[in-house]
Amino acid sequence: MPEQEQRQGLNLRFWRRDLAVDLGTANTLIYIPRQGVVLQEPSVVAVRNGTLVAAGKKAHRMLGRTPAGIRAIKPLQGGVIADYELTRKMIEYFIGRVLKRFPFLRLRIIITVPYGTTQVERRAVLSAGKRSGIKETYLIEEPIAAAIGSGLPVAEPRGIFVVNFGGGVTEIAVISLGGIVLARSLRQGGETVDETIQRYLLRRYRMEIGLSVAEEAKRKAGYAADPPQKLSYIFRGINLRRRLPDTLEIQAEELSEAIAPVLSTIAGAVQGIFEKIPPQLAADVMQDGLLLVGGGALLPNIDLYLSRKINLPVRRVEDPFTCVVRGASMALQYLERLELQHN
Numbered sequence: 001m002p003e004q005e006q007r008q009g010l011n012l013r014f015w016r017r018d019l020a021v022d023l024g025t026a027n028t029l030i031y032i033p034r035q036g037v038v039l040q041e042p043s044v045v046a047v048r049n050g051t052l053v054a055a056g057k058k059a060h061r062m063l064g065r066t067p068a069g070i071r072a073i074k075p076l077q078g079g080v081i082a083d084y085e086l087t088r089k090m091i092e093y094f095i096g097r098v099l100k101r102f103p104f105l106r107l108r109i110i111i112t113v114p115y116g117t118t119q120v121e122r123r124a125v126l127s128a129g130k131r132s133g134i135k136e137t138y139l140i141e142e143p144i145a146a147a148i149g150s151g152l153p154v155a156e157p158r159g160i161f162v163v164n165f166g167g168g169v170t171e172i173a174v175i176s177l178g179g180i181v182l183a184r185s186l187r188q189g190g191e192t193v194d195e196t197i198q199r200y201l202l203r204r205y206r207m208e209i210g211l212s213v214a215e216e217a218k219r220k221a222g223y224a225a226d227p228p229q230k231l232s233y234i235f236r237g238i239n240l241r242r243r244l245p246d247t248l249e250i251q252a253e254e255l256s257e258a259i260a261p262v263l264s265t266i267a268g269a270v271q272g273i274f275e276k277i278p279p280q281l282a283a284d285v286m287q288d289g290l291l292l293v294g295g296g297a298l299l300p301n302i303d304l305y306l307s308r309k310i311n312l313p314v315r316r317v318e319d320p321f322t323c324v325v326r327g328a329s330m331a332l333q334y335l336e337r338l339e340l341q342h343n
């Protein structure tokens with residue numbers, strides 16, 4: 001390479017910064033090449049008179065606990081952006097925190113979008129990037145990023161079966177040659193499991209609990225299959241019969257039955273996609289099994305549950321939370337092979 005070109009390449013590298021953002025219903029993650037995951041925060045903002053006063057963990061703690069004048073809001077719902085202005089402010093806030101004063105004009109960013117995102121929604125994300133003054137914004141579908149992040153050769157002609165069990169959505173996708181061959185996005189995820197627990201306690205015991213209590217119960221005792229005999233969870237909430245704060249002990253087995261309907265919907269959708277896979281790709285999938293990513297992959301025994309239901313080996317990735325953002329960051333390195341939408 002001539003010396004001048006080499007110098008230009010180097011300059012370009014110093015001049016530009018790459019950043020990957022996994023914008024999820026539950027969590028937002030930022031990844032910087034060679035640094036790794038630099039931010040992992042709940043996708044929540046706190047707003048006073050239209051001005052953002054907190055974001056991430058601090059705002060998450062305020063959910064359901066805000067005084068008059070402050071609102072804690074989740075700008076993404078069911079995997080899609082419910083409030084564009086707040087989402088943009090939240091991303092700007094997070095990027096500003098990890099990059100300090102680095103100018104947005106010198107950024108190239110890649111943002112993950114769920115498979116089910118419409119063209120209108122995609123264009124809105126791209127124009128939000130532009131409005132923030134970011135030089136180039138690329139979009140990547142979450143299942144593809146997940147497969148790349150877990151080290152699979154997505155660009156090859158070989159079928160890859162991925163389930164991304166997120167907070168607000170579950171995406172089921174078959175990938176080959178760098179693209180999605182077949183997919184389905186269900187607006188149900190880990191948060192639906194929490195809501196199901198919340199509703200169950202209300203209906204069965206007239207006990208009202210907060211969503212974060214339901215989420216904790218799920219993580220500690222929400223077995224998808226084979227709940228341990230002696231495990232239980234003690235709920236704290238309001239007993240509506242007596243109108244007083246109260247506790248209630250529930251066995252893991254009962255919790256497992258309570259969440260079964262959500263899991264069965266998800267398993268049914270996975271089965272539905274599996275039945276539609278073209279034969280050549282089905283052969284690959286039967287050999288390699290199903291790849292499970294997303295925070296929901298941490299639900300105890302979910303891999304066992306799915307493998308029994310669909311009769312396929314299920315592999316839960318090592319880092320279900322971060323593999324999507326890492327994959328997105330890796331995708332920036334071979335853009336020419338992926339044909340990603342960008343501005």
Ligand SMILES: Nc1ncnc2c1ncn2[C@@H]1O[C@H](COP(=O)(O)OP(=O)(O)OP(=O)(O)O)[C@@H](O)[C@H]1O
Pocket residue numbers: 023024025026027028078079165166167168169170189190191215218219293294295296297298299300320321
């Ligand atoms: N140990 C655990 N057991 C069960 N579920 C868990 C565990 N840890 C986290 N989760 C769930 O994972 C979900 C969040 O996953 P993730 O961060 O992948 O979602 P997201 O990317 O923000 O959402 P989406 O992709 O749907 O927009 C939450 O519903 C959370 O309750």
Ligand SMILES: [Mg+2]
Pocket residue numbers: 022023024025142166167294324
């Ligand atoms: Mg996600």
